[in-house]
Amino acid sequence: MIDLTTLEGKDTEGKVRQLCHKAAHLHHGFPDLPNVAAICVYPTFVKLAKSLVADKGIKVASVATAFPSGQSFPKYKIDETKEAVAEGADEIDMVISRGRFHQGDYAYVFDEISAVKEACGKARLKVILETGEIGNLDAVYFASQMAISAGADFIKTSTGKINPAATMPVTLVMLEAIRDHYYETGKMVGMKPAGGISNAKLALHYLIMVKETLGEAWLTNEWFRFGASSLANDLLKQLVKQETGIYQSANYFALD
Amino acid sequence: MAKTTKNTSWDLSPAPESTGHVTIDKRYDLFIDGKFVPPATKKYFKTINPATEETLSEIALAGEKDVDKAVKAARKAYDTTWSKISAAERGKYIYRIARLLQERAREFAVIESLDGGKPIRESRDVDVPLAAAHFFYHAGWADKLDYAFANSSPTSIGVVGQIIPWNFPLLMAAWKIAPALACGNTVVLKPAETTSLTALKLAELIRDAGLPDGVVNIVTGAGDTGKALVNHPDVNKIAFTGSTDVGKMIRRSLAGTSTRLTLELGGKAANIVFEDAAIDQAVEGIVNGIYFNQGHVCCAGSRLFVEESVADEVIRKLKHRMNNLIVGDPMDKNTDVGAINSKDQLLTIEKYLKAGEKDGYEMFQSQVAVPKKGYWCRPTLFTNVSQSSIISKEEIFGPVLAMQTFRTIDEVIDKANNTPYGLSAGVWTDKGSKIFNLTTRLKAGVVWANTFNKFDPTSPFGGYKESGFGREGGVHGLSAYLNLQG
Numbered sequence: 129m130i131d132l133t134t135l136e137g138k139d140t141e142g143k144v145r146q147l148c149h150k151a152a153h154l155h156h157g158f159p160d161l162p163n164v165a166a167i168c169v170y171p172t173f174v175k176l177a178k179s180l181v182a183d184k185g186i187k188v189a190s191v192a193t194a195f196p197s198g199q200s201f202p203k204y205k206i207d208e209t210k211e212a213v214a215e216g217a218d219e220i221d222m223v224i225s226r227g228r229f230h231q232g233d234y235a236y237v238f239d240e241i242s243a244v245k246e247a248c249g250k251a252r253l254k255v256i257l258e259t260g261e262i263g264n265l266d267a268v269y270f271a272s273q274m275a276i277s278a279g280a281d282f283i284k285t286s287t288g289k290i291n292p293a294a295t296m297p298v299t300l301v302m303l304e305a306i307r308d309h310y311y312e313t314g315k316m317v318g319m320k321p322a323g324g325i326s327n328a329k330l331a332l333h334y335l336i337m338v339k340e341t342l343g344e345a346w347l348t349n350e351w352f353r354f355g356a357s358s359l360a361n362d363l364l365k366q367l368v369k370q371e372t373g374i375y376q377s378a379n380y381f382a383l384d
Numbered sequence: 385m386a387k388t389t390k391n392t393s394w395d396l397s398p399a400p401e402s403t404g405h406v407t408i409d410k411r412y413d414l415f416i417d418g419k420f421v422p423p424a425t426k427k428y429f430k431t432i433n434p435a436t437e438e439t440l441s442e443i444a445l446a447g448e449k450d451v452d453k454a455v456k457a458a459r460k461a462y463d464t465t466w467s468k469i470s471a472a473e474r475g476k477y478i479y480r481i482a483r484l485l486q487e488r489a490r491e492f493a494v495i496e497s498l499d500g501g502k503p504i505r506e507s508r509d510v511d512v513p514l515a516a517a518h519f520f521y522h523a524g525w526a527d528k529l530d531y532a533f534a535n536s537s538p539t540s541i542g543v544v545g546q547i548i549p550w551n552f553p554l555l556m557a558a559w560k561i562a563p564a565l566a567c568g569n570t571v572v573l574k575p576a577e578t579t580s581l582t583a584l585k586l587a588e589l590i591r592d593a594g595l596p597d598g599v600v601n602i603v604t605g606a607g608d609t610g611k612a613l614v615n616h617p618d619v620n621k622i623a624f625t626g627s628t629d630v631g632k633m634i635r636r637s638l639a640g641t642s643t644r645l646t647l648e649l650g651g652k653a654a655n656i657v658f659e660d661a662a663i664d665q666a667v668e669g670i671v672n673g674i675y676f677n678q679g680h681v682c683c684a685g686s687r688l689f690v691e692e693s694v695a696d697e698v699i700r701k702l703k704h705r706m707n708n709l710i711v712g713d714p715m716d717k718n719t720d721v722g723a724i725n726s727k728d729q730l731l732t733i734e735k736y737l738k739a740g741e742k743d744g745y746e747m748f749q750s751q752v753a754v755p756k757k758g759y760w761c762r763p764t765l766f767t768n769v770s771q772s773s774i775i776s777k778e779e780i781f782g783p784v785l786a787m788q789t790f791r792t793i794d795e796v797i798d799k800a801n802n803t804p805y806g807l808s809a810g811v812w813t814d815k816g817s818k819i820f821n822l823t824t825r826l827k828a829g830v831v832w833a834n835t836f837n838k839f840d841p842t843s844p845f846g847g848y849k850e851s852g853f854g855r856e857g858g859v860h861g862l863s864a865y866l867n868l869q870g
Binding site for chain 1: 664700708
């Protein structure tokens with residue numbers, strides 16, 4: 129249920145290659161461990177990532193729509209999305225226009241999401257609300273409803289570039305929006321908290337929240353993802369501890 | 385390294401709190417004049433763990449002679465030490481009790497859950513910390529009473545008899561003992577017969593704190609022991625928390641005497657949800673209001689009033705939430721709802737469930753498995769209940785919620801006040817003006833807005849009408865233990 133992510137200005141082909149290898153080989157001690165759900169990269173690295181992980185059942189997600197600020201013209205956002213999909217992206221992680229949201233221009237935000245959804249074609253669309261910039265829980269619920277109605281397959285808390293990123297209250301409110309939508313329409317929408325969930329124990333808290341709010345049907349990587357890179361290593365650390373009874377030093381786990 | 389095993393079950397594993405660190409004696413005597421002494425009755429009764437039906441210990445049964453002995457000890461302590469030492473000195477002793485209680489918090493929490501059936505999460509996070517907070521708070525008042533009641537020359541009353549219920553055994557003991565001591569009185573306390581253990585542990589702690597002998601005495605037993613205490617001629621004040629029926633009996637027996645009285649009795653609180661409320665938060669509040677402590681709460685929000693426009697949504701969300709409540713082993717840290725306190729209480733609750741079904745109301749119970757042994761009741765919701773039904777009139781004191789719908793504010797206020805009780809109420813709305821409108825018109829001692837079951841030693845607690853009189857906590861609570869001039 130983890131999306132491994134590299135979204136930096138200094139990303140290079142080398143960095144993406146390393147991440148892709150890690151995605152399929154989490155730990156040499158556990159060859160049977162399932163792979164991560166997806167690799168999340170900038171659009172320019174989609175083609176490379178796809179060529180490295182496609183045969184391993186790992187999806188390639190691409191951020192798009194002028195990530196992370198979203199401050200650009202709609203036509204470029206649509207084009208960027210189309211390019212990323214054409215390069216082979218299975219999933220698109222878009223950001224909403226928070227500025228327009230705060231201006232009260234909800235129709236603009238809604239239309240933009242549905243236009244990007246259309247541009248996605250078969251790719252699944254994750255809509256990032258950037259809750260750290262949304263301001264309050266009522267607004268988070270409203271933005272979630274809007275994203276879902278506009279066609280989001282997933283709603284996602286954060287870009288990882290803004291503090292605070294995912295928190296439990298914010299995630300709960302988004303899960304409640306998904307639950308309410310499900311009760312009204314019978315349609316499932318996925319959830320991805322991203323940023324700040326760095327250890328296994330905290331991840332368990334989130335999983336219990338999903339189980340109690342939405343039910344076990346959501347507890348698969350089709351409907352739930354963690355956007356977290358350091359979580360994978362802590363999880364490995366706990367697995368090794370379970371096997372050996374001893375916590376190993378961070379030096380034993382690959383950094384990328 | 386070995387292969388990882390795939391675990392596809394998302395159920396929680398058991399997470400029991402260990403009980404190995406607590407000691408419960410096989411037998412407990414009466415705590416009189418600073419010592420544990422066997423009862424003149426020579427009789428003992430069993431106290432059991434309601435979650436397993438196993439006997440935990442034997443408790444001394446105090447008769448009239450024992451009660452007399454305890455009152456005499458309290459009188460002697462009052463005359464010779466407690467009313468003689470300085471107020472600051474009294475405060476020091478109470479601070480010491482508070483600190484010791486914090487130090488031994490885990491032990492008290494475990495015993496409270498073993499003896500009473502309440503989830504360890506609750507005794508650990510609510511009962512014991514709040515009990516300590518009450519001692520801390522009142523310790524601070526001990527030498528400042530002249531400032532709390534300016535120009536009233538506050539003086540102590542004398543010997544106080546206190547009778548407490550089984551739903552919050554340690555916390556109720558703290559609510560009673562702390563203000564009584566701070567105001568300079570000495571105490572004879574009778575805990576409820578099903579939950580005497582933490583009061584007796586508190587007696588040990590008070591002895592360890594070095595309190596002068598006889599300042600606090602604890603006599604255990606059932607109704608007859610309480611009666612002996614109420615009718616004792618040398619008791620200056622009775623403070624009782626418990627059922628309205630017993631409260632009425634006490635008031636009758638004290639009529640015409642100079643013994644002062646405060647009563648904290650039953651309730652049938654209205655929890656009112658308006659359409660503009662944050663519904664998910666309100667649902668949490670409804671659950672907290674009625675399923676907290678298995679509904680064994682005098683201020684429980686047992687009558688739910690929901691504005692008809694959001695009734696379906698509230699019911700759906702409430703049922704969803706109820707199905708996620710974990711009912712079972714009180715010692716498990718994940719448990720939300722523990723065991724019903726006693727077999728008698730379980731029978732009472734079941735009687736009301738039958739009555740509700742017989743009246744034709746729709747009954748929903750959460751779909752959880754409960755253990756075979758012990759006393760259990762699944763969280764229950766009755767919908768479409770009418771104001772005239774037994775289940776919305778009488779206090780059930782269990783995890784049973786009776787829901788009605790309403791249309792206008794005046795209607796819901798009339799219905800909420802249409803009860804002999806008046807202990808608490810809850811209001812759920814995003815609109816501040818609506819909250820103030822309701823808080824002034826609801827006849828209840830406590831009105832919570834967008835929350836429920838919030839307690840603090842600084843906040844007075846008590847009832848209107850048949851929910852009793854007198855306040856506990858805050859400055860108001862102190863006045864119940866003082867003689868004030870002018």
